[in-house]
Amino acid sequence: MKIAVLPGDGIGPEVTAAAVAVLNALALPGLTLFEGDVGGIAYKRHGHPLPPETLAMAREADAVLFGAVGDPSCDSLERHLRPEQAILALRKELGLFANLRPARVFAGLEHLSPLRADIAASLDMLIVRELTGDVYFGAKGRRVSEAGEHEGWDAMSYAEHEVRRIAHVAFRAAEAAGLPLTSVDKANVLETSQLWRDVVIEVAAEYPDVTFDHMYVDNAAMQVVSHPDRFGVILTGNLFGDILSDLASAAVGSIGLLPSASLGERETAFGTFGLYEPIHGSAPDIAGQGKANPMATILSAAMMLRHSFGLDAEAARIESAVAAALADGFLGGDLGGSHGTAAIGEAVRARL
Ligand code: IPM
Numbered sequence: 283m284k285i286a287v288l289p290g291d292g293i294g295p296e297v298t299a300a301a302v303a304v305l306n307a308l309a310l311p312g313l314t315l316f317e318g319d320v321g322g323i324a325y326k327r328h329g330h331p332l333p334p335e336t337l338a339m340a341r342e343a344d345a346v347l348f349g350a351v352g353d354p355s356c357d358s359l360e361r362h363l364r365p366e367q368a369i370l371a372l373r374k375e376l377g378l379f380a381n382l383r384p385a386r387v388f389a390g391l392e393h394l395s396p397l398r399a400d401i402a403a404s405l406d407m408l409i410v411r412e413l414t415g416d417v418y419f420g421a422k423g424r425r426v427s428e429a430g431e432h433e434g435w436d437a438m439s440y441a442e443h444e445v446r447r448i449a450h451v452a453f454r455a456a457e458a459a460g461l462p463l464t465s466v467d468k469a470n471v472l473e474t475s476q477l478w479r480d481v482v483i484e485v486a487a488e489y490p491d492v493t494f495d496h497m498y499v500d501n502a503a504m505q506v507v508s509h510p511d512r513f514g515v516i517l518t519g520n521l522f523g524d525i526l527s528d529l530a531s532a533a534v535g536s537i538g539l540l541p542s543a544s545l546g547e548r549e550t551a552f553g554t555f556g557l558y559e560p561i562h563g564s565a566p567d568i569a570g571q572g573k574a575n576p577m578a579t580i581l582s583a584a585m586m587l588r589h590s591f592g593l594d595a596e597a598a599r600i601e602s603a604v605a606a607a608l609a610d611g612f613l614g615g616d617l618g619g620s621h622g623t624a625a626i627g628e629a630v631r632a633r634l
C-alpha cells in the first residue's frame with residue numbers, strides 16, 4: 283500500500299506530519315510512504331509547482347495524502363507557475379473528478395458552530411463536488427474591448443459525460459446512505475447549469491429509491507446555514523462546490539475540521555485511487571509556528587483508509603479518536619482553543 287505524501291506549503295508540512303504520525307500509530311502492515319515536493323516549495327526547489335517527479339510519484343502510488351499549496355511570495359508569478367496550479371493539475375492529470383466533502387457537526391460540539399445549537403445539531407451533509415471541469419478548466423484570458431478597456435474572461439462549460447459520471451457518484455452515495463440528494467446549479471441564468479440539470483434528471487431515473495430535488499446555488503447557500511437538516515447529499519459543480527464547502531465548514535465551526543477525498547475511476551489492488559486533503563489552505567500567517575489544527579488532515583487520512591484501502595474499521599477508529607479529542611477540549615486556535623498541532627496530534631493518537 284503505497285502512499286505519496288505531498289505536504290506542500292505553509293501549514294501543509296505540519297498538518298501532514300501529524301496525519302502521518304496517526305497512520306504510523308495504527309501500525310498497518312504493508313504501508314509505505316514516499317514524500318514529494320509540491321506547490322510554492324516545489325517551484326522554489328525545482329522551478330515548477332508540480333515537478334514531473336512528483337506527478338510520477340503520485341501516479342505510482344495507491345493514494346496521495348496532500349497538505350496545502352499557496353505561498354504569497356508566489357502570487358505575482360505567471361499563473362501556470364503559481365502553487366495552486368499544482369493541485370489543479372494533479373486533479374486533472376490523475377482524473378480525480380469526484381470530490382467528496384463531508385461536513386457534520388460532531389455530537390456535543392454544537393457550541394463550536396456559529397449557528398444556533400439546535401440548527402447546528404442537524405448539520406450532517408456530504409458535498410459531492412465535480413472537480414475537473416467547469417469554469418476552473420475552461421479557456422481564459424485577457425482582451426481589450428473596442429473602447430480600449432481591459433477585460434478578463436473565463437469560459438464555463440460542462441460536457442454531458444462530465445455531469446453524468448459525477449451524478450452517478452452522488453446518487454450512489456445517497457442510495458447507499460439512504461439520504462436525499464439535492465443538485466445545486468444556477469439554471470435560471472446559466473446554460474451550463476441547464477445542461478447540468480437535464481443530465482441529472484436523466485441519471486436520477488436510474489435511482490428510483492433516492493429522493494431528489496434541484497436548488498439554485500444562491501438559495502442553497504442560504505439553506506445550508508438556515509436549514510442544514512434539509513440536506514443529505516449535495517451534488518454540484520466545481521465552482522459552486524468550492525464555495526458551498528467553505529460555507530459548510532464555517533457552519534461546522536472551522537475549516538480546520540473538514541477533510542476531503544478526490545476520486546476517479548482507477549481501481550488499485552486495494553480500493554479506489556484517490557487524493558486526500560484538508561479543505562483548508564496553506565494559512566501562511568500561522569505557518570511554522572506549530573499552531574495549525576491538523577484534524578482536517580487526520581480525518582482526510584481516515585477517508586483514505588476507507589476509500590483507497592478498504593480499511594473501514596481503522597478509518598472509524600481515527601474518526602472516533604478525533605471526535606473524542608474534540609470532546610475532551612483539544613481545540614486549536616481555529617476553534618477558539620489554545621492547543622497546537624503537536625498537542626492535538628498526540629491527543630488523537632492517545633485516543634485511537
Ligand atoms: C479547494 C481550494 C482550491 C480550489 C484552490 C487552492 C485552487 O480552494 O480545494 O477548495 O479552488 O479548488
Ligand code: MG
Nearest residue numbers: 524525528561
Ligand atoms: Mg476551496
